[in-house]
Every structure is written in structure tokens, then in C-alpha cells.
Amino acid sequence: MSHIAYVNGRYLPQGAAHIHIEDRGYQFADGVYEVICIWNGLPVDYAPHMVRLSRSLRELSVRTPATNGALTVIAKELVQRNRITKGTLYMQVNRGVAPRAHPFPKETVPPSVIMTVKHGAGPSEAIAEQGVKVITAPDQRWGRCDIKTVGLLPNVLAKQKATEAKAFEALLLTPDNTVTEASASNAWMVTKDQTLVTHPTTQAILGGVTRATVIKLAREAGYQIEERPFTLDEARAAKEVFLTGTTTFVMPVVLIDETPVANGAPGTVALELRRLYRTFIDSLRADTAWNV
Ligand code: PDD
Numbered sequence: 001m002s003h004i005a006y007v008n009g010r011y012l013p014q015g016a017a018h019i020h021i022e023d024r025g026y027q028f029a030d031g032v033y034e035v036i037c038i039w040n041g042l043p044v045d046y047a048p049h050m051v052r053l054s055r056s057l058r059e060l061s062v063r064t065p066a067t068n069g070a071l072t073v074i075a076k077e078l079v080q081r082n083r084i085t086k087g088t089l090y091m092q093v094n095r096g097v098a099p100r101a102h103p104f105p106k107e108t109v110p111p112s113v114i115m116t117v118k119h120g121a122g123p124s125e126a127i128a129e130q131g132v133k134v135i136t137a138p139d140q141r142w143g144r145c146d147i148k149t150v151g152l153l154p155n156v157l158a159k160q161k162a163t164e165a166k167a168f169e170a171l172l173l174t175p176d177n178t179v180t181e182a183s184a185s186n187a188w189m190v191t192k193d194q195t196l197v198t199h200p201t202t203q204a205i206l207g208g209v210t211r212a213t214v215i216k217l218a219r220e221a222g223y224q225i226e227e228r229p230f231t232l233d234e235a236r237a238a239k240e241v242f243l244t245g246t247t248t249f250v251m252p253v254v255l256i257d258e259t260p261v262a263n264g265a266p267g268t269v270a271l272e273l274r275r276l277y278r279t280f281i282d283s284l285r286a287d288t289a290w291n292v
Contacts, residue, residue: 004081006074006115011081014116023112025094028102029151031112032056033092036075037121037246038084039281042289043075044246048209050292053091056148057111061104062095065111068292076290078117086121088247090114092150122249123168128274131254131266132168134243136232137161139172139180139204146203158183169243171232171256178229180204185245186211189230189238190269197234200227210244210277217276223269232256240267250274 002013010017025031034053037044050068057064065071075089094112098105140154158170162183169182180199181187186208188198196218201207215225235241241253241261250273252266261267 003117004078006078006113008112008114011077017114019094019112019114020097022100023094023097024105025092025112025114025150027100028095029149029153030060030062031092031094031150032060032062032148033090033150034148035246036089036091037281038079038087038089038117039121039284041079041085042284042286043079043089044281044284044289045209045213046072046290047292048212052148052207052209053093057093059144059147060095060149062093063107063111065093065113071113072290072292074113074115078115082117084117084119087117087119088121090116090118094150122247123251127168128249128251128271129266131252131270132243133166133255134169134171134182134241134253135162135165135167135257136173137170137183139174141172144203145180145205146201146207148206155183167255168251169248169253171235173232174204177232179232179235180229181206181208182243182245185243185248185251187235188214188242188244189235190240190242190267191234192239194239194269195224195226196269197226197228197230199229208245210246210249213280214244214250214273214277217280218273221272221276236261238262240269242267242270242273250277 002015004011005014005017007017034049036049092114096109096111137158162170172180179187199205243251252270254264
């Protein structure tokens with residue numbers, strides 16, 4: 001049975017849901033989005049995702065399409081109508097529909113709102129227990145990677161390169177070999193003295209919601225965290241490397257290109273953080289999970 005999608009005020013079978021050909025999201029990638037994990041029917045880290053959505057809209061001067069309360073009514077409705085227990089909720093807001101011209105359209109043009117859901121959340125436990133291979137690719141993105149826009153072509157190309165190499169992800173590298181993040185997840189390493197290192201939340205990376213939660217869980221577990229850039233050479237020499245993200249949870253990396261990380265097995269820190277993250281999502285509560 002087709003999923004029900006929400007598009008500009010209407011709930012429709014996904015195959016019948018359409019956007020206008022002059023929607024600026026389609027023509028200019030002039031839109032922003034969020035991907036939210038649904039776990040046991042409840043959203044993971046819903047409030048921080050909604051905060052980031054508002055921030056992305058503000059940074060691009062896109063009008064807020066509706067109150068968070070109204071967006072939440074739609075999101076809940078979609079999760080329930082599609083009976084999503086473990087899945088993802090996708091929200092996209094575009095600047096709206098207008099004859100194609102680069103400048104913003106008139107203030108009166110309403111933003112477009114699209115929401116869809118999918119069954120299936122997180123990678124399988126089997127993959128996480130084995131750890132994954134990543135490749136490296138040049139970071140070819142623009143200067144505002146902190147805004148979650150739908151302009152994802154460089155990410156798509158890097159992920160495709162990873163897929164062709166039978167790798168899970170692509171670590172993105174600046175010309176001086178700094179690892180910014182991965183194509184759809186944040187990158188971390190664990191140093192020999194057990195310090196967790198991840199790129200600071202500058203305009204060079206997306207400030208991951210999962211990254212922030214894992215920082216909190218790791219601090220509570222007693223780990224030291226350094227938010228600083230690190231190089232590919234440091235990652236190759238690290239005790240552990242791992243990724244975090246809404247669709248990744250915490251994923252140990254065991255191979256970078258053809259170089260094993262440490263002994264080539266998932267690290268204990270990544271596996272512990274993965275367990276802690278799992279405990280966190282298992283303990284979501286129906287009376288608070290949708291609060292914004
Ligand atoms: N991507 N970095 C990039 C470039 C991302 O696209 C994502 C998430 C992340 C992790 O952020 P978060 O923890 O908030 O999911 C980091 C989503 C899942 C996507 O585009 O499908």
C-alpha cells in the first residue's frame with residue numbers, strides 16, 4: 001500500500017502527491033529539510049530537529065510556514081496514518097512557487113511544506129557489530145554546510161563514490177586533508193589517550209543532532225571530548241573512528257580506503273556509545289517525545 005504523504009495542506013497517497021514545476025525547491029534547491037528517526041512510534045530528538053529547521057529557515061530568510069505546533073500535528077498524523085513504528089520522518093520546506101527568477105519572490109508567496117515517512121530505522125545491528133568501510137572524497141560543498149539545505153549534489157556524488165567502492169560512507173576532506181564530516185553523517189575519532197575528537201560546529205559542517213546527543217552521552221559516561229578539526233592522517237592513526245547521524249546512529253569505521261583502523265575491528269568506545277544511544281532511544285516517552 002502506498003504511503004500517505006503531506007504536501008501543502010493535503011494528505012495524499014505518495015504516488016499522487018506532487019509539487020509545482022516552478023517550486024523553488026525544485027528549480028534552485030531553495031529549501032531546507034530535516035530527517036527525524038521514528039523509534040517505537042516516537043520521534044528521536046524532535047525538539048533539536050525543529051530548532052535546527054527554524055534556524056535553517058531563518059538563515060535563508062525563508063518564511064516560517066507554520067507554527068511548530070501545527071507542523072507537529074501533521075508529523076504525528078503521518079506517523080500514525082502510515083503506522084510507522086521504526087522509520088524516518090522527512091520534512092522539507094521550500095521558499096515557494098513563483099515564475100523562475102533568482103531573486104526571492106514576493107513576501108506573499110507561501111513556503112511549500114512537504115512531509116513523507118519511510119519504514120526502517122538505523123542500520124542493522126549486524127552491520128554495526130562488524131563495522132564499516134569508508135572512502136575519502138574531496139569536500140566540494142559550499143561555505144554554509146551548517147544550513148540543512150536540499151542542495152545536496154556534492155553529498156550525493158560522494159555517497160555514490162562510496163557505494164561504488166562498496167563502502168558505507170565517504171569522509172569529506174578539505175584541500176589540507178582535514179576531515180570535515182561524511183556525506184550524510186558526522187565523523188569522529190578516538191585518540192590513543194581515549195579522547196573523543198569531532199569537528200567543531202562551524203559553517204564547514206552540519207551540526208548533527210545525533211552528534212550533540214552523543215557528546216552528551218559520552219560526557220555522562222566520563223569521556224573527554226575535543227571539538228576540533230582533525231586530519232586524515234590523524235584518523236588513520238587513531239584508536240577508533242566512528243560516524244553519527246539520524247540514519248546511522250553510532251557506526252564504527254574499521255577501514256578507511258584500504259587502511260584498517262587500529263586492528264580492523266570495531267572499537268570499544270564506539271560500541272559503548274552505540275549501546276548508550278540505543279538505551280536513549282529505547283527510553284523515549286510518549287508524553288514528552290513530541291515536545292518542542
Ligand atoms: N543527514 N552531516 C551531514 C552532511 C548530514 O547530511 C547529516 C544527516 C548529518 C548528521 O546529522 P543528524 O545527526 O542531525 O542526522 C551530518 C540526513 C540523515 C540525510 O540527509 O538523510
